[in-house]
Amino acid sequence: MSRGPGSLLLLALAAHCCLGSARGLFLFGQPDFSYKRSNCKPIPANLQLCHGIEYQNMRLPNLLGHETMKEVLEQAGAWIPLVMKQCHPDTKKFLCSLFAPVCLDDLDETIQPCHSLCVQVKDRCAPVMSAFGFPWPDMLECDRFPQDNDLCIPLASGDHLLPATEE
Template sequence: MYQGYWSLFLVVIASHCIGSVKGLFLFGQPEFSYKRSNCKPIPASLLLCRGIEYPNMRLPNLLGHETIQEVLEQAGAWIPLVQKQCHPDTRKFLCSLFAPVCIDDLDETIQPCHSLCEQVKDSCAPVMSAFGFPWPDMLDCSRFPQGHDL
């Protein structure tokens, strides 16, 4: 007899917990949770962006990488350019592409501005050229919005 009451008690508790799951979604919209899932912590292994001023990145990023693994594989190749110190904002510019800042309440990806891209390109393209590398099409400054704020 007590076993029947115990089973009923568990069913009541479980149904209460399942009902409270709806409260996890703000405004009752599970889609919001999906959008938030695009924010990922910047991994410590992403050396290019270590110590950047923000903790979370958005995936897919502005270069089309959909996984952290893709980002890690591609971003490492840019560390030597940052180490050349061709422009003080090279790392900030590259991180805005590889690990764009992700803010939970903002659905859009924050892009670097056109002027930042041009400044970094003007300073760093000659350095890349000296090593036989042209400024890549994926960093075409015309694809970024006009303005002076990142």
């Protein structure tokens, strides 16, 4: 099977991000004191994955265990091809909530994406990744994320609703 430039970028995504260092892929399950080490940083202009999102400050370490902006920038770039495939309108929102989690001065805890946001993005984007020979990465498994009734980043309004039928 011949692979084009898009698939090479997805290959880089899998090799660099998904198979990368196993140390601290997630902050999930760690005691609350781990959040006290976090701090707010402006989202850098060169974090292309998160251009145009609705907030300006991100928390480090992020939800993928990246502790430096350099790590974030190196890893996030590999996901741009998936966003460009437009498999789901909230793909960027989901990925940015992991790579550049929203940081509010008044809140010590990290706001994660909601379970439903993950499920919707996974349902539409996992087949795209699979078409290029890449499985949905374990580090993005939706069971890790809180239910929608918790403090979390939801789907854009209406994305989870079925379209109305004309009568």
